[in-house]
Amino acid sequence: MSFSNSLELLSFHWMAYTIYAFIIISVVAWFGYNLTRKEKAKSLVRIPFYGYMAFLVAGGVGHHIFTYNVVPWVSEDITRHEITPDKTFDITIKKHQFLLPQEKMVIECGEKVMFNVVSEDLVYGFGLFRQDHTMVTQMQVNPGSRNDLLWTFNHDGIFNLMSTEYSGPRGNQMFVKNAVEVRGCDKRVAMLEGGRL
Amino acid sequence: MTLMNGVNFKPESLNALQKVTLRAVVMSFLFYGLAAIEGMIMRVATVVPDIPPVHGEPEHFFSIMTVHPIVGLFGSTYQLVFAAFMFLVPFLTKKPLYSVKLANVVWLLITIGTAMAWIAAFIWQYAPMYTLYWPLPADTSQFKTIGGIVFILGVALIMFGTFGFIYNIYATIFARVGVHKNKTTKELLISGFGIDGMLNLFHKLTGRPPYTKEPALSLPVVAIFRGTVDTFLDAIVILGAGILVLIYLIADGVGSPLDMAAIDALLYKNWFWWGLDLVADGLVLIYVAGSWYLLATIITGQKLFMENVARAALMLELLVSWMVWSHHLLADQGQPEMMKLVSGEMVTAFELLTQGLALFITLVTLWKARPLKPTMELKYLLGGLVGFGLAVPAGIIQADMAMNRVLHNTQWIIGAHVHIAIIVGLYMTLYSVVYVLWPLVTNNAKLWSSKLSNAHFWLHLIGGIGMGAFMGMAGLDGMLRRHMYFEGEFQTYMILAGLFGSMILLAWVLFMVNIIMSVGLKGLLGIFLPARDSTASYGLEPEPELAKV
Numbered sequence A: 001m002s003f004s005n006s007l008e009l010l011s012f013h014w015m016a017y018t019i020y021a022f023i024i025i026s027v028v029a030w031f032g033y034n035l036t037r038k039e040k041a042k043s044l045v046r047i048p049f050y051g052y053m054a055f056l057v058a059g060g061v062g063h064h065i066f067t068y069n070v071v072p073w074v075s076e077d078i079t080r081h082e083i084t085p086d087k088t089f090d091i092t093i094k095k096h097q098f099l100l101p102q103e104k105m106v107i108e109c110g111e112k113v114m115f116n117v118v119s120e121d122l123v124y125g126f127g128l129f130r131q132d133h134t135m136v137t138q139m140q141v142n143p144g145s146r147n148d149l150l151w152t153f154n155h156d157g158i159f160n161l162m163s164t165e166y167s168g169p170r171g172n173q174m175f176v177k178n179a180v181e182v183r184g185c186d187k188r189v190a191m192l193e194g195g196r197l
Numbered sequence B: 001m002t003l004m005n006g007v008n009f010k011p012e013s014l015n016a017l018q019k020v021t022l023r024a025v026v027m028s029f030l031f032y033g034l035a036a037i038e039g040m041i042m043r044v045a046t047v048v049p050d051i052p053p054v055h056g057e058p059e060h061f062f063s064i065m066t067v068h069p070i071v072g073l074f075g076s077t078y079q080l081v082f083a084a085f086m087f088l089v090p091f092l093t094k095k096p097l098y099s100v101k102l103a104n105v106v107w108l109l110i111t112i113g114t115a116m117a118w119i120a121a122f123i124w125q126y127a128p129m130y131t132l133y134w135p136l137p138a139d140t141s142q143f144k145t146i147g148g149i150v151f152i153l154g155v156a157l158i159m160f161g162t163f164g165f166i167y168n169i170y171a172t173i174f175a176r177v178g179v180h181k182n183k184t185t186k187e188l189l190i191s192g193f194g195i196d197g198m199l200n201l202f203h204k205l206t207g208r209p210p211y212t213k214e215p216a217l218s219l220p221v222v223a224i225f226r227g228t229v230d231t232f233l234d235a236i237v238i239l240g241a242g243i244l245v246l247i248y249l250i251a252d253g254v255g256s257p258l259d260m261a262a263i264d265a266l267l268y269k270n271w272f273w274w275g276l277d278l279v280a281d282g283l284v285l286i287y288v289a290g291s292w293y294l295l296a297t298i299i300t301g302q303k304l305f306m307e308n309v310a311r312a313a314l315m316l317e318l319l320v321s322w323m324v325w326s327h328h329l330l331a332d333q334g335q336p337e338m339m340k341l342v343s344g345e346m347v348t349a350f351e352l353l354t355q356g357l358a359l360f361i362t363l364v365t366l367w368k369a370r371p372l373k374p375t376m377e378l379k380y381l382l383g384g385l386v387g388f389g390l391a392v393p394a395g396i397i398q399a400d401m402a403m404n405r406v407l408h409n410t411q412w413i414i415g416a417h418v419h420i421a422i423i424v425g426l427y428m429t430l431y432s433v434v435y436v437l438w439p440l441v442t443n444n445a446k447l448w449s450s451k452l453s454n455a456h457f458w459l460h461l462i463g464g465i466g467m468g469a470f471m472g473m474a475g476l477d478g479m480l481r482r483h484m485y486f487e488g489e490f491q492t493y494m495i496l497a498g499l500f501g502s503m504i505l506l507a508w509v510l511f512m513v514n515i516i517m518s519v520g521l522k523g524l525l526g527i528f529l530p531a532r533d534s535t536a537s538y539g540l541e542p543e544p545e546l547a548k549v
């Protein structure tokens, strides 16, 4: 199992969390109902205390181990200093404006791309979005420190750029239409308005 | 007539402690309503940006968004929690409150401070958001200096009120009077930190008699003591940030601006989140766990299940709450990977353990005492358990390097996690406390309508979960938090979130109607008139020795 983009990961997460939400609501509702009934309900299962604790620890830590193994951008992010990118784009943000490199940011399928973003004043965000507004990836952009995002694109698409951090009311217009184009993959993701995986 | 006089409420019969508690509670619920109205204005503006008072302008939208959590969290939640604890600590330790005068100063400072912050946003559109990311709050090219100064002074007053609360709580806990006449400060400290619980567990494991059979402080007091450590540290950090911003604003105001780059934005973020997260994770989880334990024991009339484990866990939660702040910085590439991994992911995961433990202990305590009456306090307590049962795992999920890359700053965070935690988890727990304390603080005033109580419960629960769920779904589809959309991008979700949001607002209206009809407008006014009886405790026979304190 491996998730090749955010849409796959988020739809998996949507399913898993929705099921969990129904379970936890039902469990407490079941408790509530049986707590107040005259005849004493028998416990459905006996949950050993230390078993439950072990389950919580395994769940909390195991979830990170799971995503580390199935989501490619985690290990890539952690080891990005040792990876030589296929392409690097240097971007500056100043007075709520993205100053993009001269050439259009065109990326070939599967290339490892480094986005180096510098802020000259406030804290901003750097986020790429598909045409249907779903998020491809993002990072924070802090003034005075390194903001480098290494990303491998596995699907074609034309992505818009937005600031994903609030930088005052003026930041609301920080939007660059079609800032990034990925091409050469067999799969296209949400290229058209409203298009889905 | 009922509207004027209430059912059977007699404010003249209340003592000083009861009155000061009720004053803060009244202010808290008024601020809650204001937060809910502001929330609904923003909700509607995400569908129709042109509605007044937003008028399609980000300046207005974001100034509302800046004060909304200040009003909600400080004006309402802090105020309610402080009021409940300044009543409960004397009640549970069977000692008088250290100072009723100080308690009055606390609610006044928080009320005035919140009002000042609100005015700064309303008049000058000061809108740096509560996160105050450096150097935005000092950015005078976007905000007026005067707005910033009034806002920061308002927040500072709130923090001074917080210090007053902390002093009052500790001075009461450590007062060696009444049942604690023969206790040493060391014994009280050991108990306060939950160390006696740990020693009891250790003695049990090594086959020795318990370290103490009757701990000096009851478990809810231990939770209050512990949570208050975090409240203190958090207030120091917020106040520190406020002073920094104030220095920059004043320098700018007098025409000699300081260099913004002198403060490192990432370092500042670390420091600020370290403090702020003590409220989010430390305070909420610890205070809430303590409240659940108290409610479970009061509702069942039984001892808490696994009390020693619960005591020891509160100590563990102290350490956990100090080490989790990096989960707010998982999208910051300059943050060292090790900190993201250890503090942001692994230690944070232990919150699942501590909160899961509190949920388990509370449910088992209730279960062992069944059958129970379906009282309002029981229903709200169960609602609170559902809220955190939903919101804590949602938080653990986003505190992950894979998920955070696409969830950070989306509506998922603020909907599925924050609003469910606050509105469903925290407030349902607090409503349960309100129902438990109501007869004690009002001398058995009758509630006007149990139908309204029930309607409030269901509307609040369903509205809270529904709004959080649809905000969460919009977040998964890429909708950012703190962003104004003009093209109807996420309209379906926002309409649905708005419908559920209006249920929350309606729930508050029904609750207020019920309370006002119960105490009457005269009664409401009477709460704010000076108390004839200056007693600072509840349920104690007056002893001359105690009265001196």
Ligand code: HEM
Pocket: B032, B035, B036, B037, B038, B039, B040, B042, B043, B065, B066, B068, B069, B071, B072, B073, B076, B077, B129, B130, B131, B414, B418, B419, B422, B423, B480, B481, B482, B483, B501, B502, B504, B505
């Ligand atoms: C009817 C009730 C409420 C509604 C409809 C509501 C709605 C909202 C909305 C629309 C936002 C902005 C989300 C965004 O686009 O970023 C928001 C933010 C927020 N709300 Fe509420 N809210 C309600 C009650 C509360 C209460 C009672 C509290 C706290 C006690 C609270 C705490 C917050 C916080 C902390 C934020 C984040 C603000 C920020 O990003 O700086 N809300 N709320």
